[in-house]
Amino acid sequence: MSLNRRLTIALLGCCLALPAHAAALRLEPWRGHVSLGYGHLFSDRYSPGGSISVAGGLDYAVHDRLRLGPVLSISLLGSHEVTRGSVTAGLEYSLLEGALQLHWMPRTGPITRVSLGPGFAAARTSLQVGGGGASFLDLAVDEVKPEVALDLSALPRRQQIVAVGLEAGVRYVPVTRTDWILTSVRLTIHY
Helix, strand or coil: CHHEEEHHHHHHHHHHHCCCHHHCCCCEEEEEEEEEEEEEEEEECCCCCCCEEEEEEEEEECCCCCEEEEEEEEEEEEEEEEEEECCCEEEEEEEEEEEEEEEEECCCCCCCCCEEEEEEEEEEEEECCCHHHHHHHHEEEEEEEEEEEEEEEEECCCCCCEEEEEEEEEEEEECCCCCEEEEEEEEEEEE
């Protein structure tokens, strides 16, 4: 008998020998969500008009009305052109972030989920300029900073398998040159 066949039989025997409760993986307390929408940055006079924002996360039930879990998101915030003298530079804004949020489900009202927590954000403003780019270096941002993330969601109160709703969020990131405040409005799907 070959070694692979012996290992397969041994693994199968170990799995059959486990008690039923040890082999069960409980997935009921876990939930996930995906959100897609619009994000707008308020930072300085060069802030772009805003663009796409995408988020996703998992959370685990820690109490009847409390859940805890990570959320990852990326916001491609658009571009803005700045002219100094005879040179024009393009600025591309984006924010990649991850937060650990505590989710509270209130019993009444239109808001069915309040999410708050700390995280880290990679704030980026990249320069696109031909010649004379040194005069625009003060506008470039490439920093990883701590953040505070807040999301408010309006979802159906009785979630069966999938729930669709709206999510509004605010992120505060203390970037060195100026603080970034990102707002977002997204369609959210919870499963």
